[in-house]
Each structure stands twice: as structure tokens, then as C-alpha cells.
Amino acid sequence: MINFEFYNPARIIFGKDTELQAGAQIAKFGKRVLLHYGGGSVKANGVYDKVVKAIEEEGLFFMELGGVVPNPRLSLVREGIRLCRENNIDFVLAVGGGSVIDSAKAIAAGACYSGDIWDLYMDNSKLGELTKVLPVGVVLTIPAAGSESSTASVITNEEGWFKRAIGTEAIIPKFAILNPETSYTLPPYQTACGASDILAHLMERYFTQVSNVDFTDRLLEANIRTILNNAPLALKYPENYDIRAEIMWAGAVAHNNLLNTGRIGDWGSHDIEHEISGVYDIAHGAGLSIVFPAWMKYVYKQNVDKFIQFAQRVFNVDFSFDNKEQIVFEMIERLEAWYVRMGLPIRLSHANIGSDRLREMADKCTVGRTHVGNFQKLTADDVYEIYKLAL
Structure with missing residues (x-):
């Protein structure tokens, strides 16, 4: 810490x-x-x-x-x-x-x-x-x-x-x-995009290279599970006060910097997504549901044990899988399945975005800075590869 x-x-x-x-x-x-x-x-x-x-x-x-x-x-x-x-x-x-x-x-x-x-x-x-x-x-x-x-x-x-x-x-x-x-009258898609945004704020903080941060790890895990559990229920019961209350308070705590304490978050996925919503004007939460799985696939080897911990504690992936890589990719599949359940895109093609502007967005992402992200410092070329993984 x-x-x-x-x-x-x-x-x-x-x-x-x-x-x-x-x-x-x-x-x-x-x-x-x-x-x-x-x-x-x-x-x-x-x-x-x-x-x-x-x-x-x-x-x-x-x-x-x-x-x-x-x-x-x-x-x-x-x-x-x-x-x-x-x-x-x-x-x-x-x-x-x-x-x-x-x-x-x-x-x-x-x-x-x-x-x-x-x-x-x-x-x-x-x-x-x-x-x-x-x-x-x-x-x-x-x-x-x-x-x-x-x-x-x-x-x-x-x-x-x-x-x-x-x-x-x-x-x-x-x-x-x-x-x-x-928030009762929010359209289902807006509720889903909001939940995706909250989830991303938590995961950006979770994936850190700082060690010995178990207390905030567990706070983040609890908040993430709160969103994973309650957001689908909000789609089913949109006027349930208790469900909406859990999401609203979780969203505030996710981004008030309490859960940053003692750690350095990543924030590369947010910077990568900003180019997508900046150019194509899609909802930020929808862009994040596309970017985060691709980012995970690209960077997990930088600290595979952190991803294993996340897979076990948040998505209940156990060691019956043969190797660490299988555990990580099973977790990513479960995350993607949650996004799909919420009605969100998980590929650029799902948002009708093709490959023609990927290089442009990757280059813009690093204008005024040498890299984005902290879990792995990503250059424009790295960002371009992540966009390709997201197609």
C-alpha cells in the first residue's frame, strides 16, 4: 500500500x-x-x-x-x-x-x-x-x-x-x-449503461500493480458484486426503491476516491473509450462494455495473479480449470455474458463501428501524452491492438 x-x-x-x-x-x-x-x-x-x-x-x-x-x-x-x-x-x-x-x-x-x-x-x-x-x-x-x-x-x-x-x-x-x-423512469438501456459505467470505475481501481491492498480490494469486490447483482434486477423491477438505492449509493462510492486509497488505478480503458464515444457519440457505458474485455485480453499477463483473484472472488471461477489463462478467459466470458444480459454491446461491430477509424482513434488517444494506463503503460500502437481485439 x-x-x-x-x-x-x-x-x-x-x-x-x-x-x-x-x-x-x-x-x-x-x-x-x-x-x-x-x-x-x-x-x-x-x-x-x-x-x-x-x-x-x-x-x-x-x-x-x-x-x-x-x-x-x-x-x-x-x-x-x-x-x-x-x-x-x-x-x-x-x-x-x-x-x-x-x-x-x-x-x-x-x-x-x-x-x-x-x-x-x-x-x-x-x-x-x-x-x-x-x-x-x-x-x-x-x-x-x-x-x-x-x-x-x-x-x-x-x-x-x-x-x-x-x-x-x-x-x-x-x-x-x-x-x-x-431513477425509476430511466429507460432500460440507460440503466444498463449507468451500471456499466459504475462497474468500470471499480475495475479501473481494482487492477493495480500496487501490492498489499487487500482491504480496498475487498471493498471494491463488494461494490462490484453489488452492481452485478442489482443492475439486472433494476431492469426487471424498475420501481423497486431498495434495488435502485443500492445502485445509486454504490455509484457514488465507486468514484468518490475512497476506493483509490493506497493504490494506483489504471484508467487506460476510460481513455481508450473516450475516443470511441468522442468520435461516434455512443453512450459511455456502452463503449466501456466494448473496451474492458478487450483491454483485459491484452494486458492480463502483466499481473495474471491479480486477474485470478478477481476471477475467483468476483465471478466465482474455481481452480477446476487447468491453467491460469483458462481461469482468466472464463472470467472474461462471464463478464461479457453479464454485459449481454444487460443489453449492452461487447464488440465494436455490435455498435455498428467498423475498422476504418481505429488507427485515427489510437493516435488521438495519446495526443499530448506518451501513454495511457498504469497497469500496463499503453502506447498508440497498444491502443490500436486493443481496438482490433474489440472488433
């Missing part, structure tokens, strides 16, 4: 009707609010009306910026930055899922940054220049990205279709309201 610091100031407000507390929570930090959301789902399911009522009851000024799409766009972020500056906004409230939250974080940072916010996403070494950020709050409606209490934000630039991330404690939300009831 390596040295670590853990800090997460996000207040989690979990349970039924908690969105009614949004106004009171905002009032602790600001008086002029940018209400940021996506399409019509938050209005259709009633969350928007409840949040607006809560804001109005506190006597707060607010203005709206909707239109966030999956793989949130830099152009809308820049519009949000303009609105904040011109209207003296002092708080940004995200109502939605990870795309809305990531966009809100980018707006909150950009409103206080003297340069171009995109420069920070392309060059994370500049994050030290970010000395002030507007406070952000969240009303979560889609358990998936874990952005509600994380240090991360991912944005897509339409110019070149680059998808890049930043990570800084400055953008951790001040509070996150999590009511599992708000």
Missing part, C-alpha cells in the same frame, strides 16, 4: 423527497443560481418542478441553461461561462446525470478562470492556475458517472471531437442530493 491522502467534502443527502432540500442547501453558498440540466426527462419526471419550487421558496434568483447531451459539449460549457459572468452567478446547480454534472463543473471552473477552460482539459499540468471555482451542487437523476462527489469532469470538444478529463478537488460538489426514486 502506498502513501495517500483522502479528502472529500461533498455532503451526501440520500433518500426519498430529498430534492426538496435543494434550495436550503444552495442558500448556504450563494444567492444567484445557474440551473443546469439536459433534455426533457427532468421535467417529465417532476424533478425539475420540485427543484424550482425549492429554489423559489428560498427567495433565490435563478436562470436556466438546459440542453446538455451525453458526452457533454464544450460549446454549451462556454455558453454557461458567459451567462455566469454576465449575470453575476455565484452557484451552479446540476440536475441530471454525469454529463450534466461534468458540464456544470466545467462552467463553474471556467467562470472564474482567466484563460480558455479547454486548455485545462488538454493539459492537466495547468490545473494549478485554477485558483477559484464557483460552488456546485447536484440533484442526481442517473446513477452512473459518480461525478456527484468526484474530482472529475469530462468534456467533448466538437472541434476535432476530442474527449478529455480534468481532476481536481476544487470541483468536488458542495452537496449531492440522491433520491433513488428519480
Whole structure:
């Protein structure tokens, strides 16, 4: 286990009707609010009306910026930055899922940054220049990205279709309201993509080359099994509060950095997937269900015993298989079967993606950096081979 610091100031407000507390929570930090959301789902399911009522009851000024799409766009972020500056906004409230939250974080940072916010996403070494950020709050409606209490934000630039991330404690939300009831109306595919995203956050952390991290290994394994068990049940019983609650809380804990402690995660699969969803605009969770099995097949020999442990503890693969490689590939088959059960693609061809842009995506993946990933440091050529395995 390596040295670590853990800090997460996000207040989690979990349970039924908690969105009614949004106004009171905002009032602790600001008086002029940018209400940021996506399409019509938050209005259709009633969350928007409840949040607006809560804001109005506190006597707060607010203005709206909707239109966030999956793989949130830099152009809308820049519009949000303009609105904040011109209207003296002092708080940004995200109502939605990870795309809305990531966009809100980018707006909150950009409103206080003297340069171009995109420069920070392309060059994370500049994050030290970010000395002030507007406070952000969240009303979560889609358990998936874990952005509600994380240090991360991912944005897509339409110019070149680059998808890049930043990570800084400055953008951790001040509070996150999590009511599992708000996820009842999610389409099955969106529920599945969210579960895949949560699972990926856990596996990115699990596959580390740091030894003697059994405590966090077991926390990760428990969280992974929670998603594996409950996500299919959510498809069958979409309005079961207890099932939705397990998934929503697991998603938050998966990405609040508690499970990073003492270890170095990989994150290569996320970087590889970002090129797919950046270019083809598919759901992030669907891209991850394609990339992760291919990544596993390519890197497992770097620490086969870690993969054996994962196979045994998470997927109950036993030693009746003749050799370690058979155990690993049996585990990958079981993971792929779970994705298929959830209705997710496990090959690029399943998402109607061919081989014509693989080299382009592999080269873009390493623009501005020498490699991606930590379990195995992957060059552009390695990424290209993983894309081919994913066909």
C-alpha cells in the first residue's frame, strides 16, 4: 500500500423527497443560481418542478441553461461561462446525470478562470492556475458517472471531437442530493449503461500493480458484486426503491476516491473509450462494455495473479480449470455474458463501428501524452491492438 491522502467534502443527502432540500442547501453558498440540466426527462419526471419550487421558496434568483447531451459539449460549457459572468452567478446547480454534472463543473471552473477552460482539459499540468471555482451542487437523476462527489469532469470538444478529463478537488460538489426514486423512469438501456459505467470505475481501481491492498480490494469486490447483482434486477423491477438505492449509493462510492486509497488505478480503458464515444457519440457505458474485455485480453499477463483473484472472488471461477489463462478467459466470458444480459454491446461491430477509424482513434488517444494506463503503460500502437481485439 502506498502513501495517500483522502479528502472529500461533498455532503451526501440520500433518500426519498430529498430534492426538496435543494434550495436550503444552495442558500448556504450563494444567492444567484445557474440551473443546469439536459433534455426533457427532468421535467417529465417532476424533478425539475420540485427543484424550482425549492429554489423559489428560498427567495433565490435563478436562470436556466438546459440542453446538455451525453458526452457533454464544450460549446454549451462556454455558453454557461458567459451567462455566469454576465449575470453575476455565484452557484451552479446540476440536475441530471454525469454529463450534466461534468458540464456544470466545467462552467463553474471556467467562470472564474482567466484563460480558455479547454486548455485545462488538454493539459492537466495547468490545473494549478485554477485558483477559484464557483460552488456546485447536484440533484442526481442517473446513477452512473459518480461525478456527484468526484474530482472529475469530462468534456467533448466538437472541434476535432476530442474527449478529455480534468481532476481536481476544487470541483468536488458542495452537496449531492440522491433520491433513488428519480431513477425509476430511466429507460432500460440507460440503466444498463449507468451500471456499466459504475462497474468500470471499480475495475479501473481494482487492477493495480500496487501490492498489499487487500482491504480496498475487498471493498471494491463488494461494490462490484453489488452492481452485478442489482443492475439486472433494476431492469426487471424498475420501481423497486431498495434495488435502485443500492445502485445509486454504490455509484457514488465507486468514484468518490475512497476506493483509490493506497493504490494506483489504471484508467487506460476510460481513455481508450473516450475516443470511441468522442468520435461516434455512443453512450459511455456502452463503449466501456466494448473496451474492458478487450483491454483485459491484452494486458492480463502483466499481473495474471491479480486477474485470478478477481476471477475467483468476483465471478466465482474455481481452480477446476487447468491453467491460469483458462481461469482468466472464463472470467472474461462471464463478464461479457453479464454485459449481454444487460443489453449492452461487447464488440465494436455490435455498435455498428467498423475498422476504418481505429488507427485515427489510437493516435488521438495519446495526443499530448506518451501513454495511457498504469497497469500496463499503453502506447498508440497498444491502443490500436486493443481496438482490433474489440472488433
